[in-house]
Structures are given as C-alpha cells and as structure tokens.
Amino acid sequence: xLETHNLGFGWGKTRCLSGVSLSVxxxxxxxxxxxxxxxxxxxxxxxxxxxxxxxxEARVHGKNVGALHPRERAMxxxxxxQALPSKFPMSVFDVVLLGRRPYLSWKAADRDxxxxxxELERMxxxxxxxxxxxxxxxxxKQKVMLARAxxxxxxxxxxxxxxxxxxxxxxxxxxxxxxxxxxxxGKGALVVLHNLxxxxxxxxxIVMLQEGxxxxxxxxxxxxxxxxxETVYGVEVETVGLNGCRVxxxxxVAG
Amino acid sequence: xxxxxxxxxxxxxxxxxxxGAAAYGLMGRRKTLGLFALLCLTLGAALAGLLxxxxxxxxxxxxxxxxxxxxxxxxxxxxxxxxRVVMALLVGAGLAVGGAVCxxxxxxxxxxxxxxxxxxxxxxxxxxxxxxxxxxxPDAVAASAxxxxxxxxLLILGINNIRGAGSExxxxxxxxxxxxxxxxxxxxxxxxxxxxxGDIVFWFFGSLSKAGWRHIAVSAVMIALPMPYLYLKxxxxxxxxxxxxxxxxxxVHVGRLRTASICLSALLTAxxxxxxxxxxxxxxxxxxxxxxxxxxxxxYLLPAxxxxxxxxxxxxxxISRILWPPQIIPIGIMTSFLGVPFFFFLLVRRTRRRL
Numbered sequence: 001x002l003e004t005h006n007l008g009f010g011w012g013k014t015r016c017l018s019g020v021s022l023s024v025x026x027x028x029x030x031x032x033x034x035x036x037x038x039x040x041x042x043x044x045x046x047x048x049x050x051x052x053x054x055x056x057e058a059r060v061h062g063k064n065v066g067a068l069h070p071r072e073r074a075m076x077x078x079x080x081x082q083a084l085p086s087k088f089p090m091s092v093f094d095v096v097l098l099g100r101r102p103y104l105s106w107k108a109a110d111r112d113x114x115x116x117x118x119e120l121e122r123m124x125x126x127x128x129x130x131x132x133x134x135x136x137x138x139x140x141k142q143k144v145m146l147a148r149a150x151x152x153x154x155x156x157x158x159x160x161x162x163x164x165x166x167x168x169x170x171x172x173x174x175x176x177x178x179x180x181x182x183x184x185x186g187k188g189a190l191v192v193l194h195n196l197x198x199x200x201x202x203x204x205x206i207v208m209l210q211e212g213x214x215x216x217x218x219x220x221x222x223x224x225x226x227x228x229x230e231t232v233y234g235v236e237v238e239t240v241g242l243n244g245c246r247v248x249x250x251x252x253v254a255g
Numbered sequence: 256x257x258x259x260x261x262x263x264x265x266x267x268x269x270x271x272x273x274x275g276a277a278a279y280g281l282m283g284r285r286k287t288l289g290l291f292a293l294l295c296l297t298l299g300a301a302l303a304g305l306l307x308x309x310x311x312x313x314x315x316x317x318x319x320x321x322x323x324x325x326x327x328x329x330x331x332x333x334x335x336x337x338x339r340v341v342m343a344l345l346v347g348a349g350l351a352v353g354g355a356v357c358x359x360x361x362x363x364x365x366x367x368x369x370x371x372x373x374x375x376x377x378x379x380x381x382x383x384x385x386x387x388x389x390x391x392x393p394d395a396v397a398a399s400a401x402x403x404x405x406x407x408x409l410l411i412l413g414i415n416n417i418r419g420a421g422s423e424x425x426x427x428x429x430x431x432x433x434x435x436x437x438x439x440x441x442x443x444x445x446x447x448x449x450x451x452x453g454d455i456v457f458w459f460f461g462s463l464s465k466a467g468w469r470h471i472a473v474s475a476v477m478i479a480l481p482m483p484y485l486y487l488k489x490x491x492x493x494x495x496x497x498x499x500x501x502x503x504x505x506x507v508h509v510g511r512l513r514t515a516s517i518c519l520s521a522l523l524t525a526x527x528x529x530x531x532x533x534x535x536x537x538x539x540x541x542x543x544x545x546x547x548x549x550x551x552x553x554x555y556l557l558p559a560x561x562x563x564x565x566x567x568x569x570x571x572x573x574i575s576r577i578l579w580p581p582q583i584i585p586i587g588i589m590t591s592f593l594g595v596p597f598f599f600f601l602l603v604r605r606t607r608r609r610l
Binding site for chain 1: 273274275276277278279280281282487489490491493494496497498500501503504505506507508546550551552554
C-alpha cells in the first residue's frame with residue numbers, strides 16, 4: 001500500500017501542500033484532481049522525494065520513502081512527469097529500456113530487453129522501436145513514456161497528467177491501457193488528471209485538492225458533486241446521465 | 256542518424272522489417288559496427304601521423320624503428336612523431352569524453368568543460384604561470400593551469416550546491432566564470448611585457464610539440480583515471496536524458512552523480528590542456544559526431560566520443576604539419592578549422608532528415 005500522512009511542502013513561506021493524507025492500494029486507480037496550482041504535481045514529487053517533504057511522510061508498505069535507497073525506491077514507484085523532455089536523439093526502444101535501469105547492471109540482460117519489447121508491444125508501438133523519440137507525435141510519446149513506466153515494473157505508478165495534450169482517441173487508449181495494467185498486474189496508480197469525466201470513468205477513488213489540502217476524497221461521484229466542483233473550481237456544473245454514464249457538463253463560471 | 260539507414264533500406268527492399276526487441280538487437284549490432292569503424296579511423300589517423308611528415312618515411316621504416324634499429328628515420332618516428340601522436344590521441348579522447356559527460360549531466364547539447372569555464376580557468380592559470388615563472392618553466396605553467404582549472408571547478412560546484420539550482424543555472428554560472436577568467440587573462444596580457452604577451456598567445460594557440468614523455472605520462476594518468484567510473488555510470492547518463500526528475504524516479508543519485516561527473520570531466524579537460532594549451536571545440540563537436548554515429552546510449556556513446564575526439568585531434572595534427580611545411584600550424588587553430596565545417600555538414604544533414 002502507498003500512503004501519505006500529513007504530507008506538507010512549501011517554497012520558503014509559500015505553502016504548496018499541507019496535511020495531505022491519502023492511500024493507494026494495489027490494483028487501484030486513484031485520481032488527483034483540482035484547479036491549476038492546487039498542488040497536484042507537487043504532491044506526486046513529494047511522494048517520490050524529488051521534492052523533500054517539509055512535514056509528514058510518504059510510505060510504501062509501511063516504509064518511509066525517504067529512507068529507501070534510490071534504486072529500491074525506483075523498484076517501488078515509477079513516475080511519468082508532465083513534461084516530456086527530448087534533448088538528444090534517442091531511439092524509442094532505448095527510452096523504454098531506461099525503465100529497466102533499477103534492475104540493470106552494466107549490460108542489459110535478455111530478460112530486460114524482452115520486458116521492454118513486451119511493453120512496447122502492449123502499446124502497439126513495436127514498429128517504432130528504432131525511430132527517434134523526437135519524431136513521434138504527442139500521443140505516441142505519451143505511450144512510450146507509459147511503456148517506460150510499465151517496464152519499470154514498480155508496484156505503484158505516479159502519472160502527472162498523462163492525457164493532457166492528447167487527442168480523444170489517445171486519451172481513451174492511454175487510460176484503458178492504464179486500467180488494464182493495474183487490474184491485470186495488480187499495480188496501484190496515482191494519476192493527476194484535469195478532465196473530470198476521464199477521472200470519473202477510470203478511477204476507483206478520487207482525491208480533490210484545493211490550495212494544497214485535500215478538499216474531499218472518496219468514490220468518484222461522491223467527490224464530483226456539483227457543490228464540491230463549484231466550491232473548488234468556481235464553476236457551475238450539471239451532472240447528466242447519458243447511456244448509463246454520468247458526465248459533468250460545465251455551465252458557467254460561478255459569479 | 257546514420258545507423259538507422261539500414262532499417263529504411265530493409266523496408267524498401269521488401270524484407271520483413273524487424274520490430275521491438277529484434278530491431279533493438281539489430282540496432283546494437285549497427286552501433287558496434289559504428290564503433291569499429293571509428294576505431295579503424297583512429298588507428299589509421301595514428302598510423303598516418305607516424306608515417307607522414309616533411310621527412311619521407313614508409314611502413315618499413317616504422318617496423319625497423321619498432322624492432323630497435325637506430326638511425327635518423329627511427330629517431331624521427333619514435334622520438335618526434337610518436338609522442339605527438341600519443342598526446343594527440345590522449346588529448347582528443349579526454350576532451351571528448353569530458354564534453355560528452357557534461358552534455359549528459361547538464362542535459363544541454365552546448366555544455367562542455369569549456370562552457371563551464373574550466374578551460375578559461377586553466378588558461379588564466381597558464382597566463383599567470385607565464386608571467387610569474389616565464390615560459391622557460393613549462394612545468395610551473397602547467398601546474399598553475401591545473402590549480403586554476405580546479406578553482407574554476409570549485410566555483411561551478413559552489414553554484415551547483417545552491418538549493419534549487421538547475422542545469423540552466425549551472426551553465427549560466429559557467430559562462431560567467433568563463434568571462435571572469437577571460438577578462439582576468441586580458442588584464443594580465445594588457446599589463447604584460449611584449450615577450451610575455453607572445454608566450455601567452457603561443458600557449459593559447461595550443462601546441463603538441465611541447466609534450467615530452469613525462470608530460471604524456473601525467474596527462475595519461477589524469478585522463479585514464481576517471482574513465483572506468485564514467486563508463487560504469489553509462490546507464491545513469493542515459494537516465495539523465497529523460498530529465499532530472501525522471502532520472503531521480505529511475506533510481507539515479509542525480510545531485511551526487513552531477514557533482515562527481517563535473518569534477519571528473521574537469522580533471523579530464525585539465526589533463527588534456529595543461530601541457531598542450533587550449534584546444535577548443537573537440538569537447539563540443541566530438542560527442543555530437545559520435546552521437547550521430549552510434550546514438551545516445553552512453554554505453555556506446557562514451558567510447559565512440561573518445562575515439563572521434565582522438566581521431567579528430569590526430570588528423571588535425573597531421574594536417575597542421577603537412578599543410579604548410581616546415582611551419583606547423585598550431586593545433587588549437589587546426590581543430591576548429593577542421594571541426595567546424597564537418598560539424599556544420601552533420602548539422603545540416605540531420606536537420607534535413609527531420610524535415
């Protein structure tokens with residue numbers, strides 16, 4: 001189980017995060033939602049100790065993340081950041097193989113190469129193995145990043161807005177792949193999402209952040225009530241039923 | 256990148272195109288082939304450097320010299336040309352690997368120990384050494400260059416340790432350090448005597464003629480010592496390409512490795528330039544040439560950089576000796592003359608490919 005207890009962080013006197021407690025169980029997708037600047041990305045970075053938490057702690061299976069060796073940490077948690085940097089030409093396969101870094105000695109063993117190959121295949125990108133990562137489309141890049149995270153074979157995935165910048169089809173594909181992976185392989189996922197309908201549809205639970213604190217957490221439709229959304233986002237919404245699905249329709253900025 | 260060409264040919268030829276792990280295996284073989292080609296080029300350049308010069312010698316003379324025959328030809332080959340060639344290979348490899356490592360840990364294609372100010376530090380040290388001890392004491396000049404290379408590295412590390420300083424801060428800081436030492440150098444030149452200014456200018460041109468076996472030994476130790484460590488960290492450098500945060504999440508000690516790598520690449524650079532003077536551009540261009548040949552996997556990239564750097568400096572030295580005999584054009588000038596057009600060629604080629 002991945003859990004945080006009263007996690008807090010600030011840059012100088014500016015508080016970005018305070019008293020955040022949440023948990024992710026294996027096989028579960030938990031979404032983090034909230035307006036821009038609510039501290040969603042900071043939360044992920046604090047859990048991973050990319051930013052050292054000011055107070056509180058994050059634990060994986062009861063062990064403080066800060067006390068883990070970086071390599072051990074990487075075996076427990078995989079991370080896909082928001083930005084997808086591409087500084088030097090690198091082949092797609094090399095990018096995916098990077099996910100095996102925590103397990104590799106100097107030489108890439110056959111099983112590491114096989115694993116990377118399988119994850120690339122799961123994404124349906126085997127044909128692109130030798131392509132330059134830079135030359136891919138945004139959707140393909142995101143899938144390659146996901147393949148890298150899957151190849152890392154960590155117990156928990158932390159994804160920062162994996163569907164932003166993606167077209168409709170890629171959004172759906174990426175979320176379905178994630179759902180399938182967590183269910184099949186028994187992995188937990190903590191996902192920052194902007195699209196409330198995507199969050200509602202694919203999450204087991206949702207954590208709604210407001211100004212660095214948890215505003216509500218629980219089952220998707222308990223959290224996504226019109227009143228909560230209006231308070232946190234300042235937008236009036238209506239929830240409508242459509243072919244057995246419920247969707248949030250934004251109406252107007254709350255006055 | 257060149258090594259991808261074969262994949263396209265396969266496709267056009269109608270043969271089943273390799274995908275996934277199989278394609279990766281093919282790519283690995285192509286990279287090994289690229290490394291082998293570079294090795295041949297380097298050995299060829301070294302051999303040419305031994306045989307070609309103002310005095311005619313052939314492969315038979317080389318064999319005779321190696322078998323212990325004494326005479327003018329043997330003296331020229333073993334006494335004059337061999338130390339030049341060895342130093343050229345060492346300097347090229349040291350500068351290139353230093354550049355490749357800096358580019359990796361700073362995530363910036365423009366980074367090299369030169370842009371971090373290490374070489375301007377060394378340059379200022381040499382200038383100070385020339386003024387204080389005169390160029391008749393080359394060891395003192397080299398020692399002074401080393402000390403100031405270390406000082407500029409410490410300045411960079413100081414910037415690196417500021418909380419929240421990213422690689423951009425580090426590069427900007429490095430450029431500032433570079434300007435600081437350049438202006439200090441100019442100041443000393445401005446106040447120096449004509450003789451001193453002449454010596455300073457000569458030092459900055461770079462010359463492989465200054466190197467004796469004793470110097471080569473010192474340089475070789477400084478350049479060879481960091482190599483195994485850097486090579487063992489190849490996967491970590493690969494992880495750096497995914498960005499600092501992703502590298503951290505992949506289990507890399509980002510801060511610690513960056514500090515160690517900057518120190519070691521400074522050592523490589525100092526070892527390369529303290530005896531022979533400032534040889535520019537290799538640290539920047541050789542890793543890029545290597546990257547175009549074998550890709551960005553540092554397990555291949557680091558040796559490929561070392562080989563391209565060594566070959567480039569050896570070739571530049573050869574050309575500098577035969578272009579305008581009996582004059583020897585300073586090596587620092589020649590590496591840029593040779594490197595810049597070649598670099599532009601590769602740059603244009605790569606950009607076209609992407610369009």
